[in-house]
Amino acid sequence: MSLLQWAAVGAAGYAIYRAVQKQKTETSPAAFADGEMTDKNFAQVRSAGVEGMRSDPKRWDKIDQASDESFPASDPPSTY
Structure with missing residues (x-):
């Protein structure tokens, strides 16, 4: 594989990783209703x-x- 192909595979893997991480952080903790948890709720x-x-x-x-x-x-x- 050439360096360009490796870079494309790495970029795709990173994009999938970020999409999964973003999906995990959007859910609120179990005690909170959806949409209630905000950054201001320290x-x-x-x-x-x-x-x-x-x-x-x-x-x-x-x-x-x-x-x-x-x-x-x-x-x-x-x-x-």
Whole structure:
């Protein structure tokens, strides 16, 4: 193989590698809904409630909502 052919094979391999890496980085972490994770979210905290989750829970009531809204805090919600 000539040097030009090797360069073409290398460039194609690199293009495939970059496409796969870009595809991996576009998905958000498991706890986040699609499109919620941004570079500005440096604390890695998702929005409270079902709309901030990637998958919808089978049951979700006002107690679950209150608990989810108070998550990083040490105090329980006042609705108990």
